[in-house]
Amino acid sequence: MPISGSPSLHLFSLVSGWSVPITSMTSYPMLSSSLSSTTPMPEYGTSASTLDVSLVVPIYNERESIPNLLSAIAEVMRTLNLSYELICVDDGSTDGSVDLLKEASLKDPHVVGLFLRRNYGQTAAMAAGFDHARGRVIITLDGDLQNDPQDIPRLLNKLDEGYDLVSGWRKNRQDNQVTRLLPSKIANWLIGRVTGVALHDYGCSLKAYRTEVVRDMNLYGELHRFLPALAFIEGARITEMPVNHHARRFGKSKYGLGRTFRVVMDLMTVYFMKRFLTKPMHVFGLLGMLSMLSGALLGVYLTVVKFTYGQDIGDRPLLILAVVLFLTGIQLFSFGLLAELLMRTYHESQKRPIYRVREVTSQDE
Numbered sequence: 001m002p003i004s005g006s007p008s009l010h011l012f013s014l015v016s017g018w019s020v021p022i023t024s025m026t027s028y029p030m031l032s033s034s035l036s037s038t039t040p041m042p043e044y045g046t047s048a049s050t051l052d053v054s055l056v057v058p059i060y061n062e063r064e065s066i067p068n069l070l071s072a073i074a075e076v077m078r079t080l081n082l083s084y085e086l087i088c089v090d091d092g093s094t095d096g097s098v099d100l101l102k103e104a105s106l107k108d109p110h111v112v113g114l115f116l117r118r119n120y121g122q123t124a125a126m127a128a129g130f131d132h133a134r135g136r137v138i139i140t141l142d143g144d145l146q147n148d149p150q151d152i153p154r155l156l157n158k159l160d161e162g163y164d165l166v167s168g169w170r171k172n173r174q175d176n177q178v179t180r181l182l183p184s185k186i187a188n189w190l191i192g193r194v195t196g197v198a199l200h201d202y203g204c205s206l207k208a209y210r211t212e213v214v215r216d217m218n219l220y221g222e223l224h225r226f227l228p229a230l231a232f233i234e235g236a237r238i239t240e241m242p243v244n245h246h247a248r249r250f251g252k253s254k255y256g257l258g259r260t261f262r263v264v265m266d267l268m269t270v271y272f273m274k275r276f277l278t279k280p281m282h283v284f285g286l287l288g289m290l291s292m293l294s295g296a297l298l299g300v301y302l303t304v305v306k307f308t309y310g311q312d313i314g315d316r317p318l319l320i321l322a323v324v325l326f327l328t329g330i331q332l333f334s335f336g337l338l339a340e341l342l343m344r345t346y347h348e349s350q351k352r353p354i355y356r357v358r359e360v361t362s363q364d365e
C-alpha cells in the first residue's frame, strides 16, 4: 500500500490488505474479552459500555434515505452475533426526518433517536452520538446512504486484529470531480503531511473506533475529519481499509467549497495540539529567545559602531530591525509562559492526564 513518507510509518507497516475471511455469525473475541472495560470510564461521555457496538449516524434532512438506511443496517447487524444500538442523531432537520426517526425508535428496540435542538453541524452531531453511545465499539457512518453498511463486518474484523481505529477509504468515490475530489485530494495530502497520520481518505465517515479512544477526544469546529489524527495524538493504533461508496441518491450534499477554509484552520489547531499541547514553552520560548538574542546582538553591534567609530546610527534600518526583533522576542517569550499556564488549566480543570494508558497488568486483577 502506498502509505509512505510519514514519520508514523510503523503504524501502517502492518497494513497489508484485508484478507480476513468474512463469515456471518463471526465471533469477536476482542469485543467480549479484552474490550470489556478493564479501565474505569473517564468522566467525559455519559454512558457506560453495556453493548458490543454503537452505530452513530448524523442526520440532517435525509428524509428519503432514512427507511433504506435503517433496513440496510438492520439487515447487516442481524448477521452478526452482537448486541448493538443504532443512534440516529438528528441535527435539527426540518424535512420530516424527525418524525421518521421517532417512529423508528418506537418500533425497533435497537434504534435510538437523539434530537438536537437546532442544526449544530456534523461534528457536534457526531459528538452527541459519542456521548450517548453505550457500545464498546463505535461505528460512524453517514445518513445519506453513501456509505455501505455491508462494510461493517469487515471493519469489525479489522478492529479485532488489534487496532483502535479503522478508517474507511472511499477508493471509488462517487462525488463531483472538481468541487469535491480535487480539494479532498489536496486536503488529505496536507493533513497527512501535517499530522503524520497518512490516510488516503480523511473525509470518509465510515469508521470504527474502540470507545475508550473516542472518550479521550474532545471535538470542536469541523474536527470530525481529524478524528484519526486526534486519536493518534492519544496514542491509538490506526489503520485504513477500502470501503464502498455510492453516489448520493436522495437529497443534496450539505457542503461545498467553503469547507476548505475551515478545514485548513482546524488543521493548524490539530498540528499545534500534536506538537506542543503539553509543552508550548518549547516553541514560543525558543523562538522568543532566538529573536531576543538576535535583537540584542544587533544592538551591541550598533552600539559599538556608534561609540567606537562615532558613526550615526539613528537612520539605519538595522536599528529598527534590532528593536523589532527584541520586542518580538519578549512577546513570544511571555506568550509561551501564558500558554504554559493555560495548558495547565486545560489539563487540570478537566482532570485530563497528559498520558494515556493502553492496559495495566498485574497479579491483582
Ligand code: UDP
Pocket: 057, 058, 059, 060, 061, 062, 091, 119, 120, 121, 122, 125, 141, 142, 143, 144, 146, 252, 253, 254, 255
Ligand atoms: N450532516 C449533519 N449536519 C450538518 C450537515 C450534515 O448531521 O449540518 C450529516 C448529513 O445528514 C450526512 C452527513 O452529515 O449524514 C454527511 O453530510 P453530506 O452527505 O452532506 O456530506 P458529503 O458526503 O457530501 O461530504
Ligand code: MG
Pocket: 142, 144, 146, 248, 253
Ligand atoms: Mg454524503
